[in-house]
Amino acid sequence: MIPRFGRGPQPGRKYVRRIGAYALLPQGQALLLTCQSDPGPDLQLPGGGIDPGESPVTALHREVFEETGWRIARPRRIGAFRRFAYMPEYDLWAEKICLIYRARPVRRMGPPSEAGHEAVWMQAGDAARRLGNAGDRHFAARHAARP
Template sequence: MIRRYGEQVKQGQRYRRRPGVYAILLDGDELLATHQAAPVPEYQLPGGGIDAGEHPVAALHREVFEETGWRIAVQRRLGAFRRFTYMPEYDLWAEKLCTIYLARPVRRHGPPTEAGHSAVWMPAVAGLELLGNAGDRAMLARLLGRR
């Protein structure tokens, strides 16, 4: 069973499953996150949806690069969780299946290429409060050995 975080499922609402991949990017005690300006400003783990026919790790590399401008070295899969949410940018009610990987930032190539995103370094422990998604915070807490 995959743990669920976030909003309650709305009875009668149809959700479309949307698999995605996200990275906890650590360099020592520092976490590389992305700040998304819209639709609601928040810090997030970099990542996103997997395109049809795309391998999850390839999607992770693509999404992290788009949202941070960094190339990464994927170390291992940490786990997965589900979120049921409305995605206004796609006008979509989604069941997001979020798979989280541990990765290391290797080299910055430039600013993020995805509009409205900026790369932000923060102490990893600060991410436990600043990340806008309860699932992201829980996966980071588990990795850092905190509850």
């Protein structure tokens, strides 16, 4: 059973299942995050949807690069969660299955290529309080509590 964070599904509403890969990207005591500006500022773990025929790790590399401009190495899956959310960019209600990885950011190649995203470095404890959804906050808090 995958733990759920946030509100449950609304009765009578149809949800589309969307599987995505997301990353904790530590460097020292900081995490590399992305801030999505539209429809409003939202601090997130970098990552996103897995395209048809794409593996989760391939999607993770692609999404992190698009949202942060960074290349990553050695991704390792550390958990998963689900949440129910409205996705305004697709105009759909989704049951998001979020596969969480820890990876090493190795090289900044330039600014994010995905419009409306900005790479942000933040102390892990601050990220655990400020990330935009409870699942991301949970995994950032677990990371911050590591010795």
